[in-house]
Amino acid sequence: MKAINTANISAAQQPQTSWQYLLSHCFTDPVSLAKFLQLEPEQLNFSAQASGEFSLKVPLPYAMRMQKGDSRDPLLLQVLPDPRELEHFPGFVTDPLAEADANHLSGLIHKYKNRVLLMLSGACAINCRYCFRRHFPYDDNKIGSQQWQKILRYIENDSSIEEVIFSGGDPLATSDQRLDKLITQLGQIKHLQRLRIHSRLPVVIPQRITDQLCQTLQKTHLQTLLVIHANHANEFDLQVTEALDKLKAANVTVLNQAVLLKGINDTVASQKKLHTASFAAGALPYYLFVLDPVQGAAHFDISDSQAQQLVAELQRELPGYLLPRLAREIPGKPHKTLLAI
Numbered sequence: 276m277k278a279i280n281t282a283n284i285s286a287a288q289q290p291q292t293s294w295q296y297l298l299s300h301c302f303t304d305p306v307s308l309a310k311f312l313q314l315e316p317e318q319l320n321f322s323a324q325a326s327g328e329f330s331l332k333v334p335l336p337y338a339m340r341m342q343k344g345d346s347r348d349p350l351l352l353q354v355l356p357d358p359r360e361l362e363h364f365p366g367f368v369t370d371p372l373a374e375a376d377a378n379h380l381s382g383l384i385h386k387y388k389n390r391v392l393l394m395l396s397g398a399c400a401i402n403c404r405y406c407f408r409r410h411f412p413y414d415d416n417k418i419g420s421q422q423w424q425k426i427l428r429y430i431e432n433d434s435s436i437e438e439v440i441f442s443g444g445d446p447l448a449t450s451d452q453r454l455d456k457l458i459t460q461l462g463q464i465k466h467l468q469r470l471r472i473h474s475r476l477p478v479v480i481p482q483r484i485t486d487q488l489c490q491t492l493q494k495t496h497l498q499t500l501l502v503i504h505a506n507h508a509n510e511f512d513l514q515v516t517e518a519l520d521k522l523k524a525a526n527v528t529v530l531n532q533a534v535l536l537k538g539i540n541d542t543v544a545s546q547k548k549l550h551t552a553s554f555a556a557g558a559l560p561y562y563l564f565v566l567d568p569v570q571g572a573a574h575f576d577i578s579d580s581q582a583q584q585l586v587a588e589l590q591r592e593l594p595g596y597l598l599p600r601l602a603r604e605i606p607g608k609p610h611k612t613l614l615a616i
């Protein structure tokens with residue numbers, strides 16, 4: 276990972292920069308990020324030790340949506356290694372979803388009925404501090420070509436599987452060529468109906484939605500969905516909207532999932548803006564997750580009853596199709612648990 280040289284990419288050039296370049300030239304150092312945001316490094320509540328455990332990583336297009344001069348910017352707070360991450364809280368653990376138990380075949384998680392998750396890539400374009408997979412053993416889950424053959428056979432041999440979900444890490448950190456090959460092979464499995472991709476890349480580096488990717492998604496006979504992940508209205512801009520427009524033109528259904536985070540999006544006004552902006556950009560609100568109790572993220576936590584009250588108030592503000600489903604993942608359960616409001 277190279278440190279970013281912001282002198283090399285101006286705001287005007289950024290839309291034409293390739294996604295691969297932006298992915299390999301993220302901000303990883305708090306001093307250059309502070310400078311870019313017109314802040315003094317001391318103004319950032321940065322912990323080098325927390326960054327040592329899960330590093331600072333922010334791509335330029337995302338950093339450009341942060342407010343200059345605001346050390347409490349809601350996008351910045353999602354990615355800034357915070358000293359509070361080092362405190363231990365009872366119940367906040369490294370594998371909160373006990374995924375190790377459902378990880379039968381390396382690279383594949385079969386814990387939901389009719390659908391399997393494939394861990395296509397261990398890399399993410401951005402390191403979100405609240406991520407429930409921040410401690411996931413990605414290195415044990417690399418999918419090489421032999422492993423891919425085993426995965427294909429696993430799916431072929433289980434006709435109850437209707438949907439394949441590309442997960443990660445970020446599955447779109449993979450090349451278009453590889454995705455095209457994998458999707459073509461999956462398309463030959465008769466009983467598969469749907470392909471879903473869960474990715475934060477269309478939001479954090481919208482250049483990732485290339486023409487080639489759209490062609491691959493358009494030509495498969497599988498119904499395709501892409502679930503993006505944005506937690507704040509400011510994460511949407513014109514470039515994101517254009518990327519989602521391209522996906523929709525390729526017949527991809529685009530949904531957004533968000534995580535409820537204290538200090539970032541935990542007010543009715545902020546939630547209303549988020550889901551309205553998401554829909555305006557082309558993504559229908561899908562889930563609003565309460566935080567998974569992952570070690571290092573307790574300072575983002577909101578109680579279930581506060582979350583339920585917030586969504587009850589939100590319901591008065593929004594039409595039904597803009598209201599996300601408030602949900603929690605409970606280890607061992609083969610589906611999300613909806614938190615009734």
Ligand SMILES: *Cc1c(COP(=O)(O)O)cnc(C)c1O
Binds near residue numbers: 387392473611
């Ligand atoms: C919950 C979850 C899914 C599948 O759940 P649905 O209810 O089918 O949307 C897929 N991927 C991830 C990362 C999830 O957390």
Ligand code: SF4
Binds near residue numbers: 400401475504
């Ligand atoms: S992009 Fe998704 S998987 Fe990657 S760190 Fe953020 S929340 Fe976690």
